Amino acid sequence: MLFNKECKKILLSLTFWIYSILVVIMFAENYYSEAKYPISKPAKGGSDYGLMVREDPELIMEGASASLMSDFASNRYVCYPYGFYKAVSLDKEDRDKVEEYVTEITAWDHDEILKQIDSADVYYMEHGFSTFPGYEFESVNIDKNMTYERYKEIMADIDDILGGGSAYKVDTLASRYSLVPMTYEDAVKEYEDSISEDTVTGSLARLFSDYTGIDLAFIPVFAAAALVAADRRRKMTELVYSRNISSLKLTFIRYGALVAMMFIPVFLTMIAAAIQAGEVYGDEPLKMHYMFTTTTFWLLPELMVVTAVGMFLTEFFSAGFAVAAQGAWSFLSLMSCGDKLSGNITKFCLICRHNTLYDRSAFMETYNDFVFNRIFYMVLALVMVLAAAYVYHLKRGGRFNGIRLFGKGSLFRRKA
Amino acid sequence: MASGCLAKVVFSDAKHNFLIHYLAAIGLLLVSPVVFGFSGLDERLAAIPLEIISPILGIILMTPVFMPEQNENIYDVVRSKKTSHTLVCFMRILLSAFITALLVGGLSLYMRCSDSQVTARLFASALISALALGALGVFSSALGDSALIGYMVSASYLVMDMFLHSKLKRFNLFTFSDGGTQINLWLAAAAAILITAALILRKYRR
Amino acid sequence: MDNSIIIRKMNKYYGRKQALFDIDLTIEQGMFGLLGRNGAGKTTLMKTLAALHKKKDGKITVCGVPIEKEREIRAMIGYLPQDFSMYPNMRTDEALDYLGALSGIPKDVRKKRVNSLLRKVNLQEHRRKKVKQLSGGMKRRLGIAQALLHDPKVLIVDEPTAGLDPEERIRFRNLLCEVAEDRIVILSTHIVADIEASCEQVAIMDSGRILWHGTVSQLLANARGHIYSANVEKKFIDQIKREYIVTGILTQNEYTTVRLVSEAEPDLPNTVLTDPDLEDAYMYCLTKGGEE
Numbered sequence: 001m002l003f004n005k006e007c008k009k010i011l012l013s014l015t016f017w018i019y020s021i022l023v024v025i026m027f028a029e030n031y032y033s034e035a036k037y038p039i040s041k042p043a044k045g046g047s048d049y050g051l052m053v054r055e056d057p058e059l060i061m062e063g064a065s066a067s068l069m070s071d072f073a074s075n076r077y078v079c080y081p082y083g084f085y086k087a088v089s090l091d092k093e094d095r096d097k098v099e100e101y102v103t104e105i106t107a108w109d110h111d112e113i114l115k116q117i118d119s120a121d122v123y124y125m126e127h128g129f130s131t132f133p134g135y136e137f138e139s140v141n142i143d144k145n146m147t148y149e150r151y152k153e154i155m156a157d158i159d160d161i162l163g164g165g166s167a168y169k170v171d172t173l174a175s176r177y178s179l180v181p182m183t184y185e186d187a188v189k190e191y192e193d194s195i196s197e198d199t200v201t202g203s204l205a206r207l208f209s210d211y212t213g214i215d216l217a218f219i220p221v222f223a224a225a226a227l228v229a230a231d232r233r234r235k236m237t238e239l240v241y242s243r244n245i246s247s248l249k250l251t252f253i254r255y256g257a258l259v260a261m262m263f264i265p266v267f268l269t270m271i272a273a274a275i276q277a278g279e280v281y282g283d284e285p286l287k288m289h290y291m292f293t294t295t296t297f298w299l300l301p302e303l304m305v306v307t308a309v310g311m312f313l314t315e316f317f318s319a320g321f322a323v324a325a326q327g328a329w330s331f332l333s334l335m336s337c338g339d340k341l342s343g344n345i346t347k348f349c350l351i352c353r354h355n356t357l358y359d360r361s362a363f364m365e366t367y368n369d370f371v372f373n374r375i376f377y378m379v380l381a382l383v384m385v386l387a388a389a390y391v392y393h394l395k396r397g398g399r400f401n402g403i404r405l406f407g408k409g410s411l412f413r414r415k416a
Numbered sequence: 417m418a419s420g421c422l423a424k425v426v427f428s429d430a431k432h433n434f435l436i437h438y439l440a441a442i443g444l445l446l447v448s449p450v451v452f453g454f455s456g457l458d459e460r461l462a463a464i465p466l467e468i469i470s471p472i473l474g475i476i477l478m479t480p481v482f483m484p485e486q487n488e489n490i491y492d493v494v495r496s497k498k499t500s501h502t503l504v505c506f507m508r509i510l511l512s513a514f515i516t517a518l519l520v521g522g523l524s525l526y527m528r529c530s531d532s533q534v535t536a537r538l539f540a541s542a543l544i545s546a547l548a549l550g551a552l553g554v555f556s557s558a559l560g561d562s563a564l565i566g567y568m569v570s571a572s573y574l575v576m577d578m579f580l581h582s583k584l585k586r587f588n589l590f591t592f593s594d595g596g597t598q599i600n601l602w603l604a605a606a607a608a609i610l611i612t613a614a615l616i617l618r619k620y621r622r
Numbered sequence: 623m624d625n626s627i628i629i630r631k632m633n634k635y636y637g638r639k640q641a642l643f644d645i646d647l648t649i650e651q652g653m654f655g656l657l658g659r660n661g662a663g664k665t666t667l668m669k670t671l672a673a674l675h676k677k678k679d680g681k682i683t684v685c686g687v688p689i690e691k692e693r694e695i696r697a698m699i700g701y702l703p704q705d706f707s708m709y710p711n712m713r714t715d716e717a718l719d720y721l722g723a724l725s726g727i728p729k730d731v732r733k734k735r736v737n738s739l740l741r742k743v744n745l746q747e748h749r750r751k752k753v754k755q756l757s758g759g760m761k762r763r764l765g766i767a768q769a770l771l772h773d774p775k776v777l778i779v780d781e782p783t784a785g786l787d788p789e790e791r792i793r794f795r796n797l798l799c800e801v802a803e804d805r806i807v808i809l810s811t812h813i814v815a816d817i818e819a820s821c822e823q824v825a826i827m828d829s830g831r832i833l834w835h836g837t838v839s840q841l842l843a844n845a846r847g848h849i850y851s852a853n854v855e856k857k858f859i860d861q862i863k864r865e866y867i868v869t870g871i872l873t874q875n876e877y878t879t880v881r882l883v884s885e886a887e888p889d890l891p892n893t894v895l896t897d898p899d900l901e902d903a904y905m906y907c908l909t910k911g912g913e914e
Contacts, residue, residue, distance in 0.1 A: 014560050015568060022572045029580050079453070085461050086453025126458055211579075218575060222568040229564070233486075319564055324440065327571065335451070424723040432712050432720075489707035493768065496672050496701035497724035498693060504724070 002245070006257035009230075015223040020265040023215050027269040030211040035204055035273065038280050039194055039357050042187035049187035051179040057148035063177030064155065065105055066137045067167055072098055073117045073135035081165035083335035094161050101154045107143040116140070172340055193360045200281050201274075201290040203357040208273050208291070209298035210341075210354045212266060216302045217330035217351045220262050224310030225319035227258060228388075241396045251311070251389035258307050263300065270295055298352060301377040305350070306330075308384035315391045317403055345370045350377070421499065426507045433484040434477075434512070441476045441519055444469070448523075455530035462532040463542070463592030470520045470546035471574055471589050477516050478550030479566040481508040482557055482618060491621075502619045509554060509611055516546050538592050541599050545589040548603040549574060551610035558614040561621065624686035626650045627671065627776065627806060632680030634670055634830075641666045642830045645680065653802040655821035655838075656810040657904060663830040664810040665704055668780045671808065672701040685775050697726070700769030704780040706761060708768075710754035714745060717753055718768055725772040732771075739767040743797065759790035766794070770801060777807045783816050795820050818900040826907050834907050838900065845903035851881045853892040862890070867909050869902050883909060 010016050042049055071077045075095060077088045090098065102113060121136040155168040162168070167176060182190070194203045231237045240250075274291040306326060313322035333350040341355035343362025347369050354363050363370070394400035430438070452465035482505060485491040495501045524539045549570050557566025577589050586602040588594065627649040634642035642663050658664050669675040671682065673695040682689035689695055708717045715736055722732040740746045743763040748756065756764060762782060769777055779798065783791045798807055799820050811817060817824055818838065825835035834841070849869070854862065856878050862868060866888060870881035883906050887893060898906070 014562075014565055018565070018568055018572060022576065026576060026579065029583055076456075082451040084452045084465060085457065087456045088453075132456070214575070214579065219568070219572055222564060222571075226562075226564055233562075320567075323564070323567055323571075332451070418726055420729060421723040421726050424729070425720060428712075428716065428720045428723070432709055432716070484709055487707050489703055489705045490709065492669070492674060492701070492703040493706065493708065493721065493765075494724055495674055496696060496699065496703075497721060498697045498726045498772070499724045500693070 002250075003253050003257055006227075006254050007261055010223065010227065010257055010261040013223070013226060013230075015226040016261060019219050019223055019262060022219055023212065023265040023269060026211060026215050027272070031208050031269075031273065032276060035207060035276060035357075036280060039191065039200060039203065041191055042184060044184055046184070049182035049184060052182045052186055052190070053175045054178055054180050055174040056178045056180070057151070059178045059180075060173050061105075061142050061146065061148065061151050062139060064151075064168060064173060065140045065142060067177075068098075068102065068105075068158070069116070069137045069140050070120075070135050071167070072102055073120065073137075074133060076132060076134075077162050077166055079162050079164070079166040081163055082332060083165075086163075086165070088162050088166075090161070097161060098158060101158060105143060105146060105151070105154065106141045108141065171344070175340060175343075190358055194358055195284070197360060198290060199285060199287045200357075201277055201286050201288055202294065203360065204273065204277050205290045205294035205298075206354040206360075206363060207357055208270070209295050209352070212269065212295070212299055213302055213351050213353070214334065216266070216299055217306060217333060218326055220258075220303055220306045221310035221323055221326035223262060224258055224307045225314040225322045227254060228311050228314040229319040247393035247396055248386075248389045251385060251392055255308065255311060255385045255388075258311075259300075259304055262303055262307065266295075266299060266303070297374055301374045301381065302350065302352075304381035305377040305384065308381040308388065312384045312388040312391065315388050315395070315402065345373065347372050347376070349373065418499075422503070422507060425499065425504055426511055429484070429504075429508060430511060434480065434508075437476055437480055438515060441473050441515070444472060444476065445519060445523060454523075454527045454532060457527070457532040459533040459535055459538055460592060460595065462527055462534050463538055463590070466520075466523065466527065466534065466538065466542045467545055467590045467593050468578075469523060470516075470542040471549040473519050474516050474546030474548070474550030475553050475567060475570045475574070477519075478509065478512045478547070479553030479557055479570060480563045481505055481512060481554055482566075482614075483563040486562065502615050505618055506615060509615075512550065513547055516550060517543055520546055537597070537599055541591045541596075544600060544603045544607065545591065548587075548607040548610075549589060551607040551614070555610040555614040555617075558617040558621075624683070625775070625806070626685070627808075628681075628683050629671075630681045632670070632682055633678045634666060634675065635678050640830065642670070642677075645832055647825060647832055647835060649806055649808060650823065651804075651806050652823065653799065653821040654806065654808045655817035655824040656808060656827060657814065657817055657824060658810075658812060658827035659908075660812055662812075662827040664812075664827055665780055666830075667827070668701075668778050668808065668810050671776075672696075672699050672778050674701070697772065698775045700772065700774035700777045702762075702765045702769045702777075702779040702782060704784075706765035708753045708761075708764065710752065712753055713749070714751055714753060714756065714764060715740065715749040717764065718771060721768045722771045727772055735771055735773075739770055742770075743767045744793075759786050759794075762786065762790075762794065763797075766797060766801075775805050777801060777805060778810075779807065780810045781812070782809065783811065783813060791816070792819075814901040814904050826904065828908060828911075833911060841903045841907065842898055842900065845883075845898035845906040847895065848883055848885060848906050849881065849896050849898040849902045850884055850888055850890075850893050851879055851896045852888065852890040852894070853877050853879050854890055858890075867905055869905050 075089050077090070079086045079088050099110070099113065103109060106113075108116060116137070117135060123134050123136065124131045125134045126132070152170050152173070155173060156170050159166045159168045159170070194200060231240050270292055274288055277286060277291060278288070310322045310326060313325055329350060336349070341353045342359045343366060345352045345354070345363070345366040352370060352373060391400065391402075395402060448465070448469055452469070454465060485494060485501070494504070520543050521539065524534045524542070527534045552573055553566040553570035556569035557563050560566070574589070577584055581588055581590060581594055586600065587606065589603070591598075591600045627647075629645050629647040632642060632645040633640065645667065656664050656667065666675065670677050671684070671689070673689055673692045677689070684695055685698060687694050687698065712720060718736045718739065719732060722736060727735065740749050743766060745760060745763055745767065748760060753761070753764070766779065766782070769779070782798070783794055786794060795816060798809060801807060809816065809821065822837055823835070824838055824841060826833045854877070856873070856876060859871065859878060859880070862880055862882065867883040868880055869883060872879045881896065881902065882888065883902060887895070
């Protein structure tokens with residue numbers, strides 16, 4: 001059967017083994033070494049149970065407004081648009097816009113704002129080679145007519161002006177300004193949430209998927225590109241083109257073989273994770289199927305879409321282009337979660353992160369988006385394979401020869 | 417005379433075989449301000465973008481040095497000539513390393529002009545990281561006889577390092593981002609060894 | 623200075639598999655043909671002579687220089703591999719210029735040589751075309767031009783006419799004969815007609831061994847008295863094929879003329895002893911395993 005032969009071809013390829021080694025190393029060094037410490041029940045009478053997010057509008061408005069005043073005064077806003085530090089200074093026009101918002105929030109007019117800045121505590125902070133005055137505001141006045149809804153709108157606008165990833169991003173307001181100390185009861189509830197709702201394996205499955213999802217967002221593209229480009233490299237293109245198998249069937253068989261083979265090392269690490277869970281939490285009732293169902297639903301669509309996009313781009317452009325494009329996509333997806341690694345799953349992020357054994361409630365809040373996301377990528381994957389098959393079909397009939405970016409007949413030198 | 421010929425070979429190579437990689441590297445530098453902030457960073461913060469971008473530049477520029485002769489027939493033709501093919505490959509590696517240094521240097525200067533604390537040691541460290549990862553690409557492409565393998569291994573190493581950092585001990589590429597203040601000579605040695613090994617492998621390729 | 627290639631007791635291995643066995647050969651100036659089946663070891667021998675492969679033992683000298691001195695050997699040898707390829711994005715003249723630089727030819731000399739060789743191989747009009755746009759024959763001519771760039775004493779061409787149309791093949795052979803006037807040209811092929819039309823000396827290889835070597839006329843003389851033609855009915859053809867080495871079958875109406883190799887006169891109707899052509903002689907040599 002052709003499917004078996006394609007699987008064998010992949011099994012014998014170097015790219016598959018490099019991919020497998022990476023999956024295993026990342027699993028062993030990240031997940032396996034982290035999951036060996038059991039989640040333990042909080043002890044009563046402890047002094048510190050950590051912090052938890054509680055969306056308290058008053059706290060948020062107070063904290064965010066003080067921070068905004070301070071940033072506005074120094075005109076230096078620290079942002080993380082793609083997870084990397086960026087200090088933004090606004091020009092006059094944007095500064096005026098922010099000032100209008102400050103006025104709306106605080107009910108301070110221009111002169112009052114200047115007065116407040118003059119009386120604020122000043123400290124000097126390093127800014128590269130120079131030092132920079134920072135202003136400290138203990139508290140700022142909040143207009144009593146300001147509603148939390150309007151406040152969030154203002155914050156969204158300011159985040160927009162700053163280019164995103166600022167301290168005023170609506171999604172992160174609560175986790176930034178509204179952290180409250182956990183009580184013993186809160187800590188127990190969080191523990192029981194992790195254990196009782198979906199037993200501890202639910203948490204472990206999320207952490208496993210979080211780590212493995214990072215490998216699967218990029219590295220499979222190499223195996224996909226290598227398989228598609230192999231015919232060309234071995235000068236076998238015409239030979240394969242001339243067979244009577246349909247383009248659709250051939251493309252799907254190759255795609256299926258790639259996904260099936262690349263899922264094997266992931267599946268093996270799932271088994272290892274399940275065995276470890278059995279050992280660490282031997283005394284507790286475990287719903288072991290989560291170690292396979294959650295993880296498969298989380299990871300398989302990602303593997304599918306990365307492989308499909310890799311095949312399509314290699315067929316349409318070239319292997320190099322596919323690798324570069326996938327590299328950029330996965331990097332931006334990875335970095336755009338910033339430092340918030342849980343409760344941050346959106347409808348379209350390629351890499352879904354939940355880098356903790358706790359915080360089940362945050363995951364459940366985004367659960368619908370998560371399900372949508374995974375189904376969306378599964379469908380997109382199938383669409384991309386269809387597109388790859390169509391491009392293959394066109395190339396096979398000599399109606400299309402792929403797009404080259406450079407050289408004669410290329411995108412940049414095509415005559416009008 | 418010989419050096420003139422070698423210069424011609426290397427120049428011609430750059431124009432016909434590697435130009436697209438140079439353009440890709442420059443393109444990467446041009447779009448990087450969208451993702452990274454380059455102004456007003458202290459040494460450790462400045463190291464973050466520099467130590468991520470530089471190794472990627474190293475991968476893009478150095479990995480493909482053996483790619484033009486991936487086709488065995490071309491390999492036989494160029495190897496039957498008087499000028500040693502190993503020497504030509506070595507010159508290509510030197511040129512790629514030089515362009516990597518130029519681009520990392522350009523980025524460092526830009527950051528310095530933007531009031532970031534890019535010190536000479538940070539520049540040297542970032543460049544060494546770039547060369548080490550590029551050398552890993554060169555070595556693995558020689559071993560697997562395919563530039564794609566070279567890209568795969570070096571990119572995988574970068575991804576791995578982003579998550580394992582200090583677990584990779586002396587071979588962590590993010591020296592200054594992780595709080596170091598010394599140039600990591602282990603990486604420099606690794607780069608030299610990997611390139612030497614790649615050239616030897618290439619010389620005795622069957 | 624010595625103007626020959628001398629090979630003595632040379633063996634070559636790929637890993638543990640022996641590819642060449644005790645090769646003993648002397649090749650003088652002029653065209654030298656190396657004939658053999660596919661997989662006989664011709665390319666391996668050619669690559670070893672071009673210092674692209676290392677021998678296991680034995681001795682090879684090229685114009686007095688031992689094969690181990692790779693740099694000197696490469697300066698003397700021009701090599702055209704079986705499947706000639708060049709960087710596809712280079713223009714024809716750029717490719718030659720590049721390869722000339724690899725051969726260490728100074729710029730001004732290179733420029734003149736590139737021009738004259740492009741004329742010689744009839745590629746002058748196509749000099750601005752990219753290598754990937756050249757036809758099979760043009761590519762092969764570019765191949766011979768690159769091998770001649772540094773005016774080598776020895777030219778090694780491996781299966782140069784395979785896949786060429788008859789016109790291109792004749793043109794290519796003539797070109798080789800022209801350049802063989804003042805150097806050694808080793809031509810490896812499994813196409814007997816190429817040897818017949820151009821070589822004085824010939825060696826036959828099989829399974830990594832030299833079966834026979836000498837002049838073309840000696841090869842023909844060996845086969846004389848062993849080539850027959852017979853007119854038989856079509857239905858006997860299969861039986862004849864089983865019993866004899868058949869070198870040609872020509873069907874006319876219900877009768878067929880077969881040409882065959884046989885030690886003694888075959889017991890067939892209308893058998894006539896025929897003058898051998900080189901193809902018959904080659905087949906005879908193969909069946910005899912090189913014994914005279």
